[in-house]
Amino acid sequence: MESLKVIQAMYTDDDVLMNAVKKVKAEKHHIEEIYTPFPVHGLDKAMGLAPTRIAIAAFMYGCVGLTVAILMMNFIMIEDWPQNIGGKPSFSYLENMPAFVPIMFELTVFFAAHLMVITFYLRSRMWPFKEAENPDPRTTDDHFCMQVAVSGNEGELKELLEGTGAVEVKLVDLAH
Amino acid sequence: MYTFSKKLKTFSLALMVIGLVGVIYSFSSSHKSFEQVEEILAHEADGHHGGGHDVATVEDASHDAHATDAHGAADAHGGDAHKKHVEHVQHQIANRPWSALYVAAFFFMMIALGVLAFYAIQFAAQAGWSPVLYRVMEGITAYVLPGAVIVLLIAIASGTIGHYNIFIWMDPDVVAHDKLIQGKAGWLNLVGFAVRGLIFIAGWSLYRHFARKFSIAQDNADDNRYFKKSFRISAAFLVFYIYTESMMSWDWIMSVDPHWFSTLFGWYVFASMFVSGITVIALITIYLKSKGYLEIVNDSHIHDLAKFMFGISVFWTYLWFSQFMLIWYSNIPEEVTYFVTRIEDYNLPFFGMVVMNFLFPLLLLMNSDYKRIPWFVVMAGIVILCGHYLDVFNMIMPATVGDRWFIGVPEISSILLFGGLFTYVVFTALTKAPLVVNRNPFIKESEQYHY
Numbered sequence: 358m359e360s361l362k363v364i365q366a367m368y369t370d371d372d373v374l375m376n377a378v379k380k381v382k383a384e385k386h387h388i389e390e391i392y393t394p395f396p397v398h399g400l401d402k403a404m405g406l407a408p409t410r411i412a413i414a415a416f417m418y419g420c421v422g423l424t425v426a427i428l429m430m431n432f433i434m435i436e437d438w439p440q441n442i443g444g445k446p447s448f449s450y451l452e453n454m455p456a457f458v459p460i461m462f463e464l465t466v467f468f469a470a471h472l473m474v475i476t477f478y479l480r481s482r483m484w485p486f487k488e489a490e491n492p493d494p495r496t497t498d499d500h501f502c503m504q505v506a507v508s509g510n511e512g513e514l515k516e517l518l519e520g521t522g523a524v525e526v527k528l529v530d531l532a533h
Numbered sequence: 534m535y536t537f538s539k540k541l542k543t544f545s546l547a548l549m550v551i552g553l554v555g556v557i558y559s560f561s562s563s564h565k566s567f568e569q570v571e572e573i574l575a576h577e578a579d580g581h582h583g584g585g586h587d588v589a590t591v592e593d594a595s596h597d598a599h600a601t602d603a604h605g606a607a608d609a610h611g612g613d614a615h616k617k618h619v620e621h622v623q624h625q626i627a628n629r630p631w632s633a634l635y636v637a638a639f640f641f642m643m644i645a646l647g648v649l650a651f652y653a654i655q656f657a658a659q660a661g662w663s664p665v666l667y668r669v670m671e672g673i674t675a676y677v678l679p680g681a682v683i684v685l686l687i688a689i690a691s692g693t694i695g696h697y698n699i700f701i702w703m704d705p706d707v708v709a710h711d712k713l714i715q716g717k718a719g720w721l722n723l724v725g726f727a728v729r730g731l732i733f734i735a736g737w738s739l740y741r742h743f744a745r746k747f748s749i750a751q752d753n754a755d756d757n758r759y760f761k762k763s764f765r766i767s768a769a770f771l772v773f774y775i776y777t778e779s780m781m782s783w784d785w786i787m788s789v790d791p792h793w794f795s796t797l798f799g800w801y802v803f804a805s806m807f808v809s810g811i812t813v814i815a816l817i818t819i820y821l822k823s824k825g826y827l828e829i830v831n832d833s834h835i836h837d838l839a840k841f842m843f844g845i846s847v848f849w850t851y852l853w854f855s856q857f858m859l860i861w862y863s864n865i866p867e868e869v870t871y872f873v874t875r876i877e878d879y880n881l882p883f884f885g886m887v888v889m890n891f892l893f894p895l896l897l898l899m900n901s902d903y904k905r906i907p908w909f910v911v912m913a914g915i916v917i918l919c920g921h922y923l924d925v926f927n928m929i930m931p932a933t934v935g936d937r938w939f940i941g942v943p944e945i946s947s948i949l950l951f952g953g954l955f956t957y958v959v960f961t962a963l964t965k966a967p968l969v970v971n972r973n974p975f976i977k978e979s980e981q982y983h984y
Contacts, residue, residue: 416899444864455858 422468548953555946642680647810675962889920
């Protein structure tokens, strides 16, 4: 395997981290990944990450749920066996629609919510028994870790990161 | 300080004048004689139904008492039923300008009252985003007092000057033959109606008066004493409001159909006024910002207002549907006539309003980016406001004019009249104080609000 060398800089404060990110971006270095113990507001913007499209996916899943509900009840209640149940008009879907709205609503929400969560798990590669990808256990507690790809002069990069207030800077070869 | 631009002032005065002319015209042309109504009916029977139409069966249930009378008379056959029917239609035609005026008056009053509730909630919840909008809200709530007094006056006038044109329970003749209304006379009587109305208006205006006073006093204070006072009266007002709003909706709206009742009606009317109120806050804020008066307001504030418009529109739909579906499902005759007349005679406004108040804002305001675009919010806001005007229209008109409804001169000129008055009162109130509160404890947070 090709060796992939990165520099990991550890920080103990999210403000310091944010400033470091801006500095590193300004110097045109590529930030591989940042590990934080909690969501840091504005970090995605500072890193220049593309906005998530999961809401769009959820909207489409909701539409699927609504369609499923309509087709299902139209088939069961109107087409397959249009019984007279307590005088409800089962001649057409529209005539009996108010009775179906609770199910239409719930299935829309059900599909939108669950499929969105599953999409999230798939896209962020999370599942039970998944091996944790954590460079340093401290990043789940009180440390922040910025991982910057090394290209060319690593001494200069190290110097830059040390100047941003990192408490620890080390060179790591990821391809073990 | 905001200055009421000459153009806008002229515009609002012009609206009032045009509206007033239209209202006077519609009142003067609504008094048809017996023969004229007969002629209209004969013409309609020829024109629309290809002749031979039995007039007695056209009888609708809009004024229940009248309908019952007419059906009783129909057994006797002939001239008597015809006379009843013509008189019934005559009454409906006479009701139309009254109802049109009442619907428009109520619609603009409800906007101001909805804003007042929203304002009180901002204080009680100690909201950090909205203080930059407080003065806009205070400007809009200036219309609560005149607006509510006008609504009450029209209601009472329809039963004293007019010929019981909105509320049939005010007609002693109807009550004398109606056991159901007699049973409700303990609540539905003119004195009680007027006294309750005055109590509601007094409570709302008192809160508005003191909230405004404390808000201006806080601008020049050197501690937060007035802010705390505002907080306390807002919490108290919200308790008062939720009771009186509910009772107001029984009195001012539900009692146009005195044979019908619904338990969630108060909430339903509340949702309608709340969403229209928030929409108007957004529209006026965007207007003032576009004129350069509210530079402090950023697109996150607009985004928040649009979120409220979206959320409360869905809440309104939830209540609309809950009321409709429960009555539709159980189909109890005494309840369901309410929706039968609406679906048969008001099909387009009744379902069109659901599209305007639900589907349209749902699809338009769901996207987070769209909620930050002023013209998008304005467009959605206009549709929401038209939808809620139709909502009030659908609550009042079927009971008063039945199938003789149309959105014509009486309705549009009433909207112009009260729209002009509303604009005039609100923008005059906006000139009375600086457009941004000065030392509200949350103003810094609000200025830097970012979503």
